Amino acid sequence: MHYWISGSVLATLLLSGCSLWTTPEPTTATEIKKINELTIPKGLIAPRKPGQFDIPAAVAAGARGDAVELKAPMQVLAVSTNARVEEDDKEVRVFFERNEFTGDLMPYLTTNLNEFFTQNNIVVTAAGESNWQTDWISQFEETGWWLWESQELTQQSKFQVLLEPKIHGRTAALRVAMLQHQYSQAEQPITAIAQRREEVHFLNRMIDHLATVEMEKIRAAKASLPDVLLTRAVNEKDEAVLLTTQSIDVTWNQLELLFEQVSLTVTDLNRTDYVYYVNFTKPDAGFWGSIWGGEEQPVLPIAEGEYQLHLSKTDKGTAIKWRDKDGKALDQATVYAIYDVFVAAIRQAKLEL
Template sequence: MCRSFIVQYWIPASLVASLFISGCSLFPEEVTEQSAVEAKPVAELKVPAGLTAAKKPAQYDIPPAPNAPVTEVELKSPMQVLALATNSRVEEEEKEARIWFERSEFTGELLPYLKKNVLDFGKEKQIEITQKDQEGLVFETGWVSRFEEEGFWLWKDMVEKEQSRFLIVLEPKPHRRTVGVRVQLLEHRFIENDTKLSAIAQKREEVYFLNRLVDKVATVELVQINLKKAQSRHITLTTGFDAQGDAAMITGQSLDASWAQLELLFEQNGFVVNDLDRTKYSFFLTYTKPETGFWDSLWSDEETIDVPLTEGDYQVVLTKAEVGTLISWRDSEGKVLSAEQVSALHQALVKIIKKGNIEL
């Protein structure tokens, strides 16, 4: 009993002693303040003669402005002038809603071209545009409305929210090959309240209207580009005979180009490519006359091109010619079509080539 008591007493006693010895680590004293480290000045960098010293970081510091007024914060994404037309550009650090156009092969005389686009834009969007000077460089719009969709499901409606009037100014360079188009907000009003637009919101209205005008110019330009491309495309596909005296079609395109263009021709024209052999430049096709339903004939404006082939399987074999490629049309058994069949088929394929802008 006595030994047990001594052991039990010795354990807590030894624990107290150990805590007392290590007390400095368990209960640290308050850390005394350390003396400030003296900053040693750095010697100024000596720049050799003839060289320029690098800019110091302090030169980029923003100076304090304790009494500066609180400026407006724009919470919307920034509005940018979009140079959608190929001959348009926006100058860096431009402060106004302005874009520059350069004369190109599609514009002709640039200033009359832009004047016409401005007036046509007003007609399409039903916006009144009035010329305000004798030279035709300044135009003023009527009220341009902006609508928002309100309501739910079948009860949705477009409600007019605000109106704006703009000034459109054409700014030609002295040589007239470069013309700037600038838009300025003249007047704005909200339909439901008398709130005034902020300076940032005014700029957004100007840029938004200018982008719509530039989109009009880009659309007209794209039509002109496609028209000129179609006019310049020369269809070389004709009829002739191969070395064996069999009827064939001849194109000025290379063998590989003709192969790729025929793949485009077969699509959506009643031909299904069942198999092909690129090593022998051979297509194995099935032709089925496209079905034209009542609704297709009623709503579709596209002309249906009749291919003079009976439904069934065919082979098309390409071979290299002295100039271009020979295209041989054969039936399912490999027999070459007659000259009359090839001639009639050629006339239909030319129409398909023009319609699909295919180069053959």
């Protein structure tokens, strides 16, 4: 029985051989037609021929494999909120603008760039107040596997890092230029595209560090915001309102973030008159919420249905008036109960309201 099974398997493989060994598809050569250069009549000027899309000479001559640089050039990633790049910039650089988190721009950039060098064990020599030259920065590649893994040196570079402030001091450019480079195989030259790629890669590492520092400052600023600016008040018509010291535009934007926290859905809005039309549906914790628990979401003490929120400017900031779907003001007790829920939601979401 044992040998009968083996023979059956062999027979099956032989019968299905057509699906295991496929016949290569025949290929046919196609003739490439060359287009002759455009003949310009006498007295006319030939149009400009931009060279940005020209095929490199090495490729046109038939070079392949290692003889051709196949990797696309890297892009400068201005991920920090105060960073920008200029289109078609020939230099490898990024521009930083002063904002509320940077303070004086040059000391901010200088301090954080020195921190970047220290954290990444990059030895630098100061060639000026805003000019650094790095020692060899090495790149390694993992070789082997499991217990036999090792790091093999592939290339190393030296860079010049320049901070170039504008005269007004509110803008500064961070520029990188390669000074020296060598592959592990010394006889292998570096191409222009590869050189720019290494410069951009090093610049992006510094931008990422500056963006991380900025994000920490933003989080710290949000955490230090006043507890809640919203208060309860009564207007000149003896209507209960919610009052905030924020401007009407800030209040408008922050309310939209608050709606999701309290199960309000915007159905329409009038930006000119600062009116939100919302619909309230009581939240359902759901099956998974009952299992996993978590912080309880505040629930508005109003019936499900449609409501209107009217915003108006006051000498103390912005007043928020609650209306039902017909435009009738809600009573004071309801508005004050809404206030308690709003305050809890503002604290949970850390909103500026």
